[in-house]
Amino acid sequence: MRPIHDAHVALPGxxxxxxxxxxDATAFAVQNVLAxxxxxxxxxxxTREPGEPGVRLRCFIDLRQETDA
Numbered sequence: 001m002r003p004i005h006d007a008h009v010a011l012p013g014x015x016x017x018x019x020x021x022x023x024d025a026t027a028f029a030v031q032n033v034l035a036x037x038x039x040x041x042x043x044x045x046x047t048r049e050p051g052e053p054g055v056r057l058r059c060f061i062d063l064r065q066e067t068d069a
Contacts, residue, residue: 013064039065
């Protein structure tokens with residue numbers, strides 16, 4: 001995966017979440033749960049790391065902004 005840059009975590013309340021899951025559906029389900037509570041910049045795809053099981057997904061969360069849900 002790409003490196004995490006200072007801007008991604010420059011302020012308190014900003015976070016980068018990396019999900020490791022068995023499949024795409026599970027990774028996106030975790031992302032959807034996070035999106036029901038907080039403002040996120042969602043991932044539109046997962047990645048596979050050679051030699052590692054499952055898939056990876058990275059999304060960016062702003063814990064300072066709750067959703068209306």
